[in-house]
Amino acid sequence: MELAKVTHKRMTELFGRKSITQQELDEATARLRMAEAQLAGASAKRNQVDARVTQASEAAESAKIQRGYLEIRAPFAGRVIERLVEPGNLAAPGQPLLTVEQMGAYRLEVPVEESLMSAVRMGDRVPVVLEALEKETEGRVVEIVPAVDAMSRSFTVKLDVPGVANLRTGMFGKARFPRGKRQALTVPAGAVREEGSLRYVMTVADGRARLRMVTLGAAREGVVEVMSGLSEGEKVVAPLSPLLADGAAVEVR
Structure with missing residues (x-):
């Protein structure tokens, strides 16, 4: 050029x-x-x-x-325990595809009677029994829900449980919290009846059955704790027949 x-x-x-x-x-x-x-x-x-x-x-x-859209990465190491879509299906935005369980980390939620609230502390380590596996391990308290259930008179405690062979999500476990010694009013479990959300016993006064509404606490070994509605020394009918009416004549044996 x-x-x-x-x-x-x-x-x-x-x-x-x-x-x-x-x-x-x-x-x-x-x-x-x-x-x-x-x-x-x-x-x-x-x-x-x-x-x-x-x-x-x-x-x-x-x-x-x-x-990159073809790869799904979890923020932790785990395993897929549930697949919610089939290969080849179209997924809508926000649609769950998989349920992934983190390996080696489990959370146990247990109801604890309200009388033990002051005895449970964050970080406490307590025995945990896994009945289905016939094993016992140790759990650490990581959360204490302060609200008390009005029906069961219990609050929820959450524990971290280490991975145990064959342990799976959805299994049941029991945590053993030390309760110490205290006075409690109890009645035989057979003396209590429930109607909907109501619980009652039948006391005996002057040869007559008297219906008494009660609030219950912990149950163990065939007896149940009565938190309110009954006084020490009062007699109750046990076992309580559903046919026994308030005011009916009863004989103390």
Whole structure:
């Protein structure tokens, strides 16, 4: 291209001095125009090549992003315990696909009677019995729910339990909290009846059965603790027949 320009300039000067003919100048001009056209064509081809390179790079990046959608990574090491979709199905945004269980970490939630609330502390380590596996391990208290259930008179304690062979989510366990010694009013479990959310016993006064609403606590070894509604020394009917009505005559044996 530069050579064509220099040649054309020289030929123009020679033509001005009447040293060459018009035809020779026209031929130099044509060669310059052809060189310019070739340069323009080469530039256009280079632009096309650059555009294709850019397009290919964008396609590769898009494919990389799309490939990333094919991988699901959990933030922890675990195992899939439930698959909620089948291979090949379309998943909607926000739709759960899998349930993943973290390996080696389990959480046990146990109801604890309210009388032990002051005795349970964060970080306490207590024995945990896994009856289905016939094994015992140790759990650590990681959360104490302060609300007390009005029906059971208990609060919830959550414990971290280490992984045990064959332990699975959904299994049952029991935690043993030290209770110490205290006075408690108890009645035989057979003396208590339930109607919906109500619990009652039948006391005996002057040879008659008297219905008494009670609030219960912990149950163990065939007896149940009475938190309120009954006083020490009062007699109750046990076992309590569902046919016994309030005010019916009873005989103490």
